[in-house]
Amino acid sequence: MPSVRRTVAAVSVLAAAGSTAAAGHAEVYAPPAPAPALSAPALDARFQAAGRDITRALATAARVHDEGRTRALSAFAGPDRRFLSFDARGGGRAVEVLGDLRHADRIAVVVPGADNSLANYDSPKFVGGGSRALYRQARAAAPGARIAVIAWLGYDSPSTLSADALTSGRAEKGARGLQRLLAGVHAVNGRARFALLCHSYGSVVCGRAARRLAPLPVEDIVLFGSPGTTLRHVSDLRTPARVWAGRAKGDWVRYVPHVRFAGLGFGADPVSPGFGALRFDAGTGPHSGYLKPGSLALRNLALIALGRDAEVTRA
Numbered sequence: 001m002p003s004v005r006r007t008v009a010a011v012s013v014l015a016a017a018g019s020t021a022a023a024g025h026a027e028v029y030a031p032p033a034p035a036p037a038l039s040a041p042a043l044d045a046r047f048q049a050a051g052r053d054i055t056r057a058l059a060t061a062a063r064v065h066d067e068g069r070t071r072a073l074s075a076f077a078g079p080d081r082r083f084l085s086f087d088a089r090g091g092g093r094a095v096e097v098l099g100d101l102r103h104a105d106r107i108a109v110v111v112p113g114a115d116n117s118l119a120n121y122d123s124p125k126f127v128g129g130g131s132r133a134l135y136r137q138a139r140a141a142a143p144g145a146r147i148a149v150i151a152w153l154g155y156d157s158p159s160t161l162s163a164d165a166l167t168s169g170r171a172e173k174g175a176r177g178l179q180r181l182l183a184g185v186h187a188v189n190g191r192a193r194f195a196l197l198c199h200s201y202g203s204v205v206c207g208r209a210a211r212r213l214a215p216l217p218v219e220d221i222v223l224f225g226s227p228g229t230t231l232r233h234v235s236d237l238r239t240p241a242r243v244w245a246g247r248a249k250g251d252w253v254r255y256v257p258h259v260r261f262a263g264l265g266f267g268a269d270p271v272s273p274g275f276g277a278l279r280f281d282a283g284t285g286p287h288s289g290y291l292k293p294g295s296l297a298l299r300n301l302a303l304i305a306l307g308r309d310a311e312v313t314r315a
Contacts, residue, residue, distance in 0.1 A: 028064050029057055029088035038084070038184030040102060047097075050083035057088035068119045075122055084150075084181075091157060092118030095181065096128060098135040099148030107185060107192045108305035109150045110134065110291075111178065113200025113225070114165050116157040127151045130291030134197070137293070137302040145306055148192075154181055158201060166264050168204055168230050175209035182216050195220040195305045196241075199290060200227065200253065204266055207231055211238040220244065220304050223277065224297065225287050227256045228266025234276040244304060245270035246282035246290075246315060248297060253287055271315070279315040280304070 035049035036042040054076045061069035069088070076083070076094070087093040101107070112127035121128040131151035138147050155174030158164035182194060194217060198206035206221055207229025221237070222244040223229065234243045247254060260267040268275050283296035290297040296313065303312045 027089055028066075029060055031089060032085065032087050035085070037187075039187045040189070043102065043188055046084050047082045050086040050095075051077070053086045053088070054083065057086070060088070072118050072121060084184075085154070088118065091116075092121075092153070093155070094118060094121060094128070094151070094153045096131070096151040097148060098131060098151070100146065101148045101150075101185065102189055103146055104148035104189060104192045105146045106195065106305060106307055107148045107150065107189070108134065108138070108195045108197055109152050109178075109182070111152055111174075111196055111198040111202035111205050112157060113202045114158050114160045116153055118153075121151075121153060124292060125288040127153050130199075133291045133293050133298060134302055134305065137298050138305055141299075141302055142306050142308070147306060149305070150181070150185070152178065152181060154178065155205065165201060168208060168263070168266070171201065171204035171208050171230075174205040175212065178205060178209045179212045182213060182218070186216055192217070193307065194218045195222065195307070197222045197301055197305065198224070198226070200225045200287065203227070203229055203270065207237060210241070213241075214239060219307065220309075222246070222280075222301060222304055223270040224282060224290050224301070225251050225253050226266075226270045227253050228258055228260070228268055229270060230260060230267050232268045233274070242309065243277045244280050244312075245275065245277035246280040246297065246300070247271045248282040248286065248290065249284040250289070251282075251285075251287045278309075281313040281315045 032053045036045050054073055058073040058077055061073055082097045084095040110127055110131045116126050120126045123129045128151050131149050135149040154177045156170055158170050164170050196206050203223040203226035218241045221241045224246045258269045259265045270277050271279055280300045285295055300312050
């Protein structure tokens with residue numbers, strides 16, 4: 001059981017590091033104001049409420065000389081940005097809409113992995129910048145398609161260098177939030193079909209959420225750069241959706257031991273034949289490069305988001 005022993009040893013080291021880092025500062029950002037439940041009539045009110053929360057947080061960031069947040073939130077406050085929700089506390093949460101949510105036929109939800117925060121949100125390597133690249137790629141591939149993309153930083157993304165990144169605790173909480181989001185978006189647009197694009201630790205979130213989403217029209221679940229889902233086989237997800245898996249040749253996650261022991265680790269490798277997912281070609285890039293413009297991974301992820309599975313390059 002050498003791989004199990006290595007995993008346990010890693011947890012011990014990371015837990016110690018996490019406890020040292022936990023001595024943070026007092027929270028200076030206010031919680032978001034109450035907002036109406038998601039529905040078609042309330043959609044604009046949700047956008048406006050999140051915009052006001054961003055404006056308040058930007059003022060706080062300037063007052064306390066939080067330069068990183070000031071830069072990030074100044075971009076969030078742009079006239080072309082629309083957020084369903086926003087919370088500046090902690091690492092931050094933000095749920096952004098790209099495209100016409102009310103009239104889309106397909107809605108892709110990007111579920112990010114570890115190390116995502118408001119400060120790096122707009123980077124091409126993280127959920128906001130990556131989601132914009134996905135939206136542009138989908139529009140270029142199918143100019144007439146009615147597609148929307150949701151960048152979902154809707155849970156507390158763990159730090160890679162923490163014990164949280166080796167357990168499913170945050171994923172379980174995130175799964176409940178993802179279920180609420182999809183139920184709300186379905187209330188806005190009952191015709192659209194969903195695709196969940198789940199990167200790295202985000203695939204653990206999607207794995208925990210899948211069985212809860214069965215009543216909703218989720219047609220595709222994509223696990224990419226995934227360390228595992230905590231489940232042994234695609235059938236354990238208990239979803240009628242097509243389940244895809246892909247890993248780039250340059251992704252370090254291939255070295256993660258595929259074990260689950262005493263609640264640690266994430267089990268079976270989603271790209272292994274035994275897991276049973278549809279495998280797509282994710283190219284040769286690094287762990288943070290799946291949504292890089294021009295990449296094979298981005299092309300295939302956009303095709304899946306569009307529902308054009310026959311055109312996806314298989315691995």
